[in-house]
Amino acid sequence: MKNVRLLFLGDVVGPSGSEYVCTNLGKIIDEERIDFTIINSENSAKGNGIDKESSIEMLKKGADVITTGNHAFKQYSSFELYENNSRILRPANFPTELSGNGYGIFEGNGFSVLVINLLGTVNMEPLSCPFRTAEKILKNNDGKYDISVIDMHAEATSEKYAIASYFDGKVGAVIGTHTHVQTADEHILPKGTAFITDAGMCGPKESALGVKPECIIKKLMNHTPVKFELSDNPCEIHGVIVEFDMTKKLPVSIERYKL
Numbered sequence: 170m171k172n173v174r175l176l177f178l179g180d181v182v183g184p185s186g187s188e189y190v191c192t193n194l195g196k197i198i199d200e201e202r203i204d205f206t207i208i209n210s211e212n213s214a215k216g217n218g219i220d221k222e223s224s225i226e227m228l229k230k231g232a233d234v235i236t237t238g239n240h241a242f243k244q245y246s247s248f249e250l251y252e253n254n255s256r257i258l259r260p261a262n263f264p265t266e267l268s269g270n271g272y273g274i275f276e277g278n279g280f281s282v283l284v285i286n287l288l289g290t291v292n293m294e295p296l297s298c299p300f301r302t303a304e305k306i307l308k309n310n311d312g313k314y315d316i317s318v319i320d321m322h323a324e325a326t327s328e329k330y331a332i333a334s335y336f337d338g339k340v341g342a343v344i345g346t347h348t349h350v351q352t353a354d355e356h357i358l359p360k361g362t363a364f365i366t367d368a369g370m371c372g373p374k375e376s377a378l379g380v381k382p383e384c385i386i387k388k389l390m391n392h393t394p395v396k397f398e399l400s401d402n403p404c405e406i407h408g409v410i411v412e413f414d415m416t417k418k419l420p421v422s423i424e425r426y427k428l
């Protein structure tokens with residue numbers, strides 16, 4: 170079987186980021202010969218959280234799976250969105266009683282992908298241990314999929330690397346999200362797992378994580394609550410492409426992507 174090329178796009182921010190992704194996704198999939206696409210869409214709504222309409226639109230435009238993070242339940246509509254769309258995930262280490270799934274096995278064209286969405290616990294919500302959560306999922310689904318990917322949505326770079334190192338050789342790729350800044354450390358770990366600390370952001374350029382810099386400056390200088398406004402600047406798309414050798418079911422390369 171031919172190699173599988175997997176595209177992962179970093180956090181989509183706001184209506185403009187969502188629109189830019191929807192407009193360009195088909196072209197990226199064609200030009201980069203992509204077989205499977207995962208997009209972290211947890212900031213696609215105005216004011217954080219996942220936006221229902223644009224996330225469903227991303228699936229229609231070619232995304233296979235949508236992941237989220239710490240803002241997964243910020244929008245009331247997200248509860249129903251996870252309930253009715255098995256291809257839209259919320260982190261697996263949220264309480265199990267909450268709606269939706271934290272992982273799934275998804276069919277590509279002749280192959281299957283286990284996607285696990287995790288949330289870090291360093292400087293974030295005190296959720297269940299992401300290490301043990303993923304370990305249990307991998308054990309319960311052993312032999313049921315061809316390749317596996319973890320979206321590790323976390324603040325601390327150390328925690329993202331720790332997850333990647335712990336699962337080195339046990340999952341195909343660990344892709345970090347949340348900080349909205351693409352890191353330059355993409356590589357294959359010693360036992361074969363592809364890793365990057367952060368895939369970056371799909372959202373406005375010259376912004377503070379997508380927000381107008383003046384809002385953040387005011388907040389940092391005055392230490393008072395400030396209404397965040399999304400930047401009007403043109404958008405960029407950031408992500409990575411991981412290529413898998415399907416005879417070995419292991420990654421052979423991980424490259425940063427930017428548009």
Ligand SMILES: [Fe+2]
Pocket residue numbers: 211238239240322346347348
């Ligand atoms: Fe986040």
